[in-house]
Amino acid sequence: MPGYPAMFAAPLLQGDGKEARNLLVYIHVPFCKSRCNYCAFHSQVFNQVTFAWYMKTLLAEIELWGKRLRNPKIGTVYFGGGTPSMIPPFQLELIMDALRRHFRFTKGMEITVETNPDTVTDLTYFQTLLSMGINRLSIGFQSLDDQDLRTLGRPHNGRQAVEAYQLARQAGFANISIDMIWGLPRQKLKSWMTQLKAVVKLKPEHLSCYGLSIEQGTPFERMQRDVDMELPQESEQARMFIYGAEYLESMGYIQYEISNFARMGFISRHNQGYWDGLDYLGMGPSAVSTIGNRRFTNPEFMDAYDAAVRGGFIGEDYEELGQEIRAQELVMLSLRTAKGLKLSQYREMTGRDLLKEKRGVVNALHKNGLIKISAGYLRLTKNGMLVSNSILQSLAFD
Incomplete structure (x- = not known):
């Protein structure tokens, strides 16, 4: 095919020159019923004409x-999205068929669809997803408290969230993740723990628990400028994180990444692939890809995205990832996981010893109980995970 970068003609390569492990594929679905107050991802209100174009x-x-x-x-x-569960099943089947025609699926591969409770109210919908090979769901509860959900701008209530989960189970899904958010306006530790216990009673295989962050360009950012949102104090948020993590681990959920917990055998293979630095291909408006040492982002708006695809120049505007950027990302991604950073991997990539290179920072972090070093790995402690952003910055950058 003329006009595309030569780098894409060769087999996918890892940074060490060996043929890559299986590619991760992300499909961005940029449609929602309405925009949530905290969301910074690219999305738009669903309409039939734009969806057909998409x-x-x-x-x-x-x-x-x-x-x-x-x-x-x-x-x-x-x-992911947006709200992928807004795609009618027969059109989702068209996407799956296209993927099977143009890519090779591996045996037992993980296929995840994000869902919003208000868009999945039919048992048949879940049964159809299973029949087309989708074997993992991520259901966006975010909260079970109706007042919290209204504050977040979610288009569903707590009852609908539980009913969506129960329908998925009834249909036969055996790998379900639930998304929750803590640190909400006016939220207290007791309220967070009550909700967490209610979610655990449902027995999902996986939980993603994110601390609320106020992102640029969101309604919450504008609200924060104009009014007191009554966000919990840092000490209260710290208790939510630590007590919540300890409770989930006591109930059999392994904290394998700062915000992610899974029962044995149910770690998200897709997300783990990101943290392990595997190549990934993002398709759809605004989707990001990293292939080999090149990273590129699809155009955000439909007209530019469509033109890039039809013209065959999508992916041509890329960033070259040099060794230093790769090393920084290795540190930042690895330290988000419970496994931590393999120090020999950093040394092989850079020729440098991180513990010597960052001796002062490492000693201070260790003295304050924020990191631990054992069996050749550097890991964050629970308290370290609380302030992970500043730790990652200090270890990854000069």
């Missing part, structure tokens, strides 16, 4: 990348 362009992009990458093997597919 589908036509996405299917063309899938074919384009299948040809460029010579039908690569993929290990996971993740439909």
Whole structure:
């Protein structure tokens, strides 16, 4: 195919020159019923005309990348958004068929769809997802408290969230993740723990528990400028994080990443792939990809996205990831996980010893109980995870 970068004609490569492990595929679905007050992801209100345009362009992009990458093997597919569960099942089937035609699926691969409770009220919907090979759900509860949900701008209530989960179980889904947010306006530790216990009673295989962050350009950012949002004090948020994590671990959920907990055997393979630095291909408006040492982002708006796909120049505007950036990302991604940073891997990549290079910072962090070093790995402690952003910054950058 003329006009595409030569780097995509070769097999996918890892940074060490060996053939890559199975590619991760992310499909961005930029449609929602309405925009939540905390959300900074690219999305727009659903309408049939724009959605039809999106589908036509996405299917063309899938074919384009299948040809460029010579039908690569993929290990996971993740439909994120936006609200992927707004896609009618027969059109989701079209996307799955296109992926199967232009990529090679690995046996037992993980295929995840994010869902919002207000868009999945039918048992048949979940049964159809299973029949087309989708085997993992991520359901966005965010809270079970109706007042919290109104504050967040969510288009559902707590009862609908539980009912959506129960329908998924009834349909036969055996791998379900639930998303929750802590540190909400006026929230107290007791309220957070009560909700967490209610969610655990449902027995999901996986939980993602995110601390609320006020992102630029969101309604919450504007509200924070104008009014006191009554966000919990830092000490209260710290208790929510630590007590919540300890409770989940006591109930059999392994904290394998700062915000993610899973029962044995149910770690999100797709997300783990990001933290392990695997190559990933993002398709759809605003989706990000990293292939080899090159990173690129699809255009955000439909007209520019469509033009890039039809013109065959999508992915041409890339950032070259040098060794220093790769090393920084290794530190920042590895230290988000419970496994931590393998110090020999950093040394092999850079030729430097991180413990010597950052001796003063490492000693201070260790003295204050924020990191631990054992068996060749550097890891954050629970208290270290609380202030992870500043620790990662100090270890990854000069």
